[in-house]
Amino acid sequence: MKNIIAIASAKGGVGKSTICCHLAKAFTSQHKKVILIETNAGLRGLDIFLGVKDVVYDLGDVLKQNCSLKEAILNVKYNENLFLLAAPFSFDIMLSGKAMFKLCNSLKELFDIIIIDVRTDPVFSFEIKNIVDIFLIVVTLDAVCVRDTALFSNMLSSKGNCKPTLRLIINKLKKNIKKTSPFKNLDDIIDETNLQLIGVLPFSKDMQYKTQHGKNLNAKSVLYKIFTAISKRIEGKNLDIII
Ligand SMILES: Nc1ncnc2c1ncn2[C@@H]1O[C@H](COP(=O)(O)OP(=O)(O)O)[C@@H](O)[C@H]1O
Numbered sequence: 001m002k003n004i005i006a007i008a009s010a011k012g013g014v015g016k017s018t019i020c021c022h023l024a025k026a027f028t029s030q031h032k033k034v035i036l037i038e039t040n041a042g043l044r045g046l047d048i049f050l051g052v053k054d055v056v057y058d059l060g061d062v063l064k065q066n067c068s069l070k071e072a073i074l075n076v077k078y079n080e081n082l083f084l085l086a087a088p089f090s091f092d093i094m095l096s097g098k099a100m101f102k103l104c105n106s107l108k109e110l111f112d113i114i115i116i117d118v119r120t121d122p123v124f125s126f127e128i129k130n131i132v133d134i135f136l137i138v139v140t141l142d143a144v145c146v147r148d149t150a151l152f153s154n155m156l157s158s159k160g161n162c163k164p165t166l167r168l169i170i171n172k173l174k175k176n177i178k179k180t181s182p183f184k185n186l187d188d189i190i191d192e193t194n195l196q197l198i199g200v201l202p203f204s205k206d207m208q209y210k211t212q213h214g215k216n217l218n219a220k221s222v223l224y225k226i227f228t229a230i231s232k233r234i235e236g237k238n239l240d241i242i243i
């Protein structure tokens, strides 16, 4: 079982926070106690995605010792297994790799799964690689994103002794891939990034709407099933990839 999951990417706007939110919910529906950590400074977003209205304390308060870690853990309404540590509201408190290490060590005692919404920052991603069990690297189908993902995953796996497990999530897949992307098929992207695929998510206006309104995906929807399958693959189950 992989307990500390990092959702990372080479480029911004690829869907990391969206994936964090729905993957966390998939784990909670299997009765796992999950905490999400947002690592941006000043660019909070998961509170909206999870429908958390009142952020009293955030990670900035923990780092400045304005409150205890437990006081900053936010409950998510209607989901007793889901919790959030919100990003600092101000831009001047950046969570370091070292602080992340301390944080995860404390949280490991309290939660089954820690999901880190990794800010788009290769240096920070590299700094946390020793504490993370699995990196889910999110890519979309544009040429620059795919090339940058290859460089990013190379950097994560090459330097140092620790080689974390890296897996690829292809996001925002549109029906006719050749019309919107320079790639002919998904195999081209997998070859170029040299990463093992763990999930493919279609472009979905419904998910966009639901996420921004803090709502859950419909349990009968394809996306719900895809997130459930990704959560099970992370647990080591061998399931076919739904595309
Ligand atoms: N599969 C998807 N289909 C459609 N829109 C998506 C999908 N995944 C993410 N988005 C949208 O892309 C934008 C960026 O997503 P976000 O999760 O904030 O990315 P990141 O955290 O990587 O910056 C948001 O508007 C979000 O709703």
Ligand SMILES: [Mg+2]
Pocket: 016, 017, 018, 045, 117
């Ligand atoms: Mg984000």
